[in-house]
Amino acid sequence: MKITAIYCGGCNPEIDREALVKQIVKRLGKPVYPFSPGTDPDLSLFINGCPRQCVNPRTAEGWSGKAIVVAGLSIDAWEVSQEELVDTLLRKINEIEEKFIPIN
Amino acid sequence: MALKTAEKYLESLRKLDLKVWMFGEKVQNIVDHPVIRPSINSVAKTYELAQNDAHSSLMTVASSLSGERINRFTHLHQSAGDLVNKVKMQRLMGQKTATCFQRCVGMDAINALDSVTYEMDLKLGTKYHANFRSFLRYIQDNDLVVDGAMTDPKGDRSLRPSQQPDPDMYLRIVSQNSDGIVVRGAKAHQTGAINSHEICIMPTVAMTEADKDYAVSFAIPSDSSGITYIYGRQSCDTRKLEGSSIDVGNALYGGQEALVVFDDVFVPRDRVFMCREFQFSGALVERFAGYHRQSYGGCKVGVGDVLIGAAAQMAEYNGAAGASHVKDKIIEMIHLNETLYSCGIACSCQGHRTPSGTYLIDMLLANVCKQNVTRYPYEIARLAEDIAGGLMVTMPSEKDFRHPEIGPYIEKYLKGVAGVPTEHRMRMLRLVENITLGCAAVGYRTESMHGAGSPQAQRIMIARQANLEHKKKLARIISGIDREE
Numbered sequence: 001m002k003i004t005a006i007y008c009g010g011c012n013p014e015i016d017r018e019a020l021v022k023q024i025v026k027r028l029g030k031p032v033y034p035f036s037p038g039t040d041p042d043l044s045l046f047i048n049g050c051p052r053q054c055v056n057p058r059t060a061e062g063w064s065g066k067a068i069v070v071a072g073l074s075i076d077a078w079e080v081s082q083e084e085l086v087d088t089l090l091r092k093i094n095e096i097e098e099k100f101i102p103i104n
Numbered sequence: 105m106a107l108k109t110a111e112k113y114l115e116s117l118r119k120l121d122l123k124v125w126m127f128g129e130k131v132q133n134i135v136d137h138p139v140i141r142p143s144i145n146s147v148a149k150t151y152e153l154a155q156n157d158a159h160s161s162l163m164t165v166a167s168s169l170s171g172e173r174i175n176r177f178t179h180l181h182q183s184a185g186d187l188v189n190k191v192k193m194q195r196l197m198g199q200k201t202a203t204c205f206q207r208c209v210g211m212d213a214i215n216a217l218d219s220v221t222y223e224m225d226l227k228l229g230t231k232y233h234a235n236f237r238s239f240l241r242y243i244q245d246n247d248l249v250v251d252g253a254m255t256d257p258k259g260d261r262s263l264r265p266s267q268q269p270d271p272d273m274y275l276r277i278v279s280q281n282s283d284g285i286v287v288r289g290a291k292a293h294q295t296g297a298i299n300s301h302e303i304c305i306m307p308t309v310a311m312t313e314a315d316k317d318y319a320v321s322f323a324i325p326s327d328s329s330g331i332t333y334i335y336g337r338q339s340c341d342t343r344k345l346e347g348s349s350i351d352v353g354n355a356l357y358g359g360q361e362a363l364v365v366f367d368d369v370f371v372p373r374d375r376v377f378m379c380r381e382f383q384f385s386g387a388l389v390e391r392f393a394g395y396h397r398q399s400y401g402g403c404k405v406g407v408g409d410v411l412i413g414a415a416a417q418m419a420e421y422n423g424a425a426g427a428s429h430v431k432d433k434i435i436e437m438i439h440l441n442e443t444l445y446s447c448g449i450a451c452s453c454q455g456h457r458t459p460s461g462t463y464l465i466d467m468l469l470a471n472v473c474k475q476n477v478t479r480y481p482y483e484i485a486r487l488a489e490d491i492a493g494g495l496m497v498t499m500p501s502e503k504d505f506r507h508p509e510i511g512p513y514i515e516k517y518l519k520g521v522a523g524v525p526t527e528h529r530m531r532m533l534r535l536v537e538n539i540t541l542g543c544a545a546v547g548y549r550t551e552s553m554h555g556a557g558s559p560q561a562q563r564i565m566i567a568r569q570a571n572l573e574h575k576k577k578l579a580r581i582i583s584g585i586d587r588e589e
Contacts, residue, residue: 014571018589051456052466077459078223 001100003093004033004041006055006063013049014072015085021047023086028093037062043096045089048072066096106172107164108247109155110148116248116301117144121327124298124362126335134298138344140335142358142543146205147249147299149357150177150197162193167244168461169237174244177207180218181463187452191402195445198406202539204359204547206249206296208403212395213252213304214240215462216388217321221377222460224384232377233460239323239375243302251300251326253291253364254392256308265311265318275305275366276317277379284372285379287320290365295555297362298333300326307378310386319385321378322371330369336361340542350502350531353538359547390565391464396556397474398465401448404477407539407548408441408484414535415488421520421529422493433487440480447473468569471562478559481552485540492536499533 005021024045025032033039044063046055048071057067069076070089080088108116117135124131126139134140154163154175167174168182181187190211197205218240221233243250256265259273268274275289287305297303304323311319324331338359340352349355378384416434419425451469458464489496495518505514505527515526538544553559580586 012571013574014569016574050454050466051464052454053456071456074456077457 001042001097001102002033002040002065003028003031003043003045004035004039004063005045005047006035006060008046008048008050008052008054010049014051015049015070015082017047017049017070020070020086020089021045024089024093027086027090035063041065042100043068043093045070045093068092068096106167106170106174106245106247107154108151110152113148113151113247113249114144117299120301122298122333123327123331124333124335131335138347139341140298140360142203142344142352142354142356143206143296143360144299146201146203146357146359147207147296149201150175150205150207151247153196153200159196162189162196165189169241169244172244175247177211178214178240178244178247178250179211180240180461181215181455182461183463184453184455187398187455187463187465188449191398191445191448191452194399194402194448195406195409198403199409200406201357202354202407202410202535203357203544204295204403204551205357206299206360208399209252209254209295209396210250210300210302210304211252212392212399213250213254213306214243215395215464216306216391217304217377218462219458219460219464220384220388220391223387223458224378224381226459228381228383230381235374236377239302239377246301248301249296249299250323251294251297251303251364252306252392253294253297253303254306254308254389255292255294257290257292258308265309265315274308274315274318275320277320278317278368280379282373284370285320285322285376287322287366287369287371290363292363293336293555294333294362294364295551296360297326297364298335298360302326303328303331303364306388306392307385308389310389311382313382316380316382319378319380319382320376321388322376324369324371324375328369330367332365332367334363334365336363338543338546340538344543346503348502350505350527350534353534353536353542354544358543359551361546390467393557393561393565394465394467394470397470397477397562398448398451400477400552400556401444401446401451401470401473404481404548404552405441405445405448407544408437408444408481411484411488411536411539411548412437412441414532414539415491418492418529418532418536421524421532423521424491430491433491437484437487440484444473444476444480447476467565471565471569474556475559475562475566477552478562481548485545485549488536489540492533496533496537497541499530502530505530 042065046069050072053071153159165176165179221236225233256274259268265274278288279286303326306321343352419430451465454466455463518526520529
């Protein structure tokens with residue numbers, strides 16, 4: 001399952017977005033690609049520094065697959081603590097991966 | 105059609121059987137009582153402007169529940185744009201009434217309850233969200249006023265609710281059965297309670313397990329058995345009993361607060377939104393407070409517009425409008441007022457969707473907004489008093505002004521520039537007095553300080569919301585201590 005990260009501009013973040021993705025990469029044991037047109041990911045991680053959700057499935061262009069929106073200390077609009085953030089995101093990624101059927 | 109006219113609203117208030125006390129007497133007719141009526145007129149204005157073509161696009165919105173056109177005061181915000189329009193509507197209402205128009209607490213309560221009951225049900229397996237949505241649909245369909253009631257008397261502030269010597273210092277559940285719950289306690293400073301059809305209760309602080317009987321939220325008709333309203337005094341309130349139109353400063357509109365007592369009041373099960381789920385009491389308090397702190401970036405700004413206008417008008421009436429220091433003071437008032445508005449708009453633009461679909465403001469910016477509101481209206485009021493002059497508080501009464509023997513003295517000696525009647529000067533001075541230290545000062549000054557939480561409450565939230573570690577890291581990188589990763 002190909003995963004990409006789409007970042008917000010990072011103007012006033014309440015979380016360290018890059019550190020979060022690095023921890024996810026380390027715990028997943030596989031890459032999370034930066035988003036670019038034509039990447040065609042199976043899962044798009046929308047990584048926002050604050051709850052405003054400046055990047056999300058409604059506003060971003062060219063993304064594909066499933067979506068998870070991290071927005072500050074929230075995942076898919078549900079509040080999480082700083083301590084729970086990585087584990088909760090990993091659990092959501094794993095849930096999607098378990099149901100993932102590759103299309104060849 | 106979900107929208108009521110102002111006349112229908114007044115008619116609906118006459119049908120309520122409220123137990124209201126004022127000056128040691130039970131009030132028999134609240135609608136026509138001269139002390140209460142201006143506050144009713146303020147709420148009625150929310151109905152009137154919703155029917156006005158020039159304002160209906162701001163005052164009304166399509167319901168997210170029914171698709172019907174509803175008053176925005178009963179709406180669940182569905183976008184950041186909705187949050188912005190809320191603040192704009194509040195500024196408009198402040199401009200039109202020059203006082204607290206009282207319908208915001210209910211709007212802020214329903215928006216907080218929508219997201220919290222939704223999340224509580226999903227996390228704890230409770231069934232409150234359906235109760236809440238059913239209640240809200242009834243409110244929207246009938247265009248009703250809801251008093252959002254949060255503040256408990258609190259007794260000894262150093263003790264938790266369950267530790268108070270008198271257990272009723274926070275509203276609590278005293279018994280329950282399969283039909284519902286019975287509650288006892290009181291809610292203080294209840295803005296617009298006597299002008300409301302429904303009263304919606306929320307806890308006032310985050311509760312612990314030991315306080316779970318105090319973790320309660322519900323809505324009931326305002327004239328339910330066991331509820332008593334004790335009317336709050338306002339500075340200069342008895343001027344409304346004198347039949348004067350000048351001395352009251354604002355003869356048409358006013359605000360209203362009451363101490364609301366719940367003496368073993370029964371709440372049916374389907375109107376309960378929280379019953380001992382202490383884990384979610386903090387979220388409900390924070391979200392309601394956040395919405396209400398946003399509100400002040402609109403309503404107080406509208407009243408500020410009137411006060412700035414009154415100060416500028418007084419400067420002209422006094423012949424001082426050309427003085428550079430007066431011009432500068434008015435610029436300062438505008439700067440302060442628009443800064444408040446900027447905060448209200450900013451926390452709205454930065455709002456985000458919650459799992460229920462309802463939008464929540466940016467908490468940090470909403471708290472910054474309210475923190476500024478605890479200060480700037482005081483400075484605006486000070487400058488208005490400076491420009492108006494001392495006559496504002498030494499001027500004779502309207503009765504003396506109208507008196508055939510002494511009235512001509514007042515007409516002659518209180519005259520300002522030529523071409524402006526003395527009465528106009530007196531009216532404008534009384535308006536400034538009304539907003540800065542009369543009845544409307546309840547809303548413009550002390551409510552700015554303590555409404556939606558006292559200043560320290562915002563500072564706690566600001567400390568919690570700001571990412572100080574990020575700021576320190578930025579400084580370490582720029583100063584060369586750390587490298588950018």
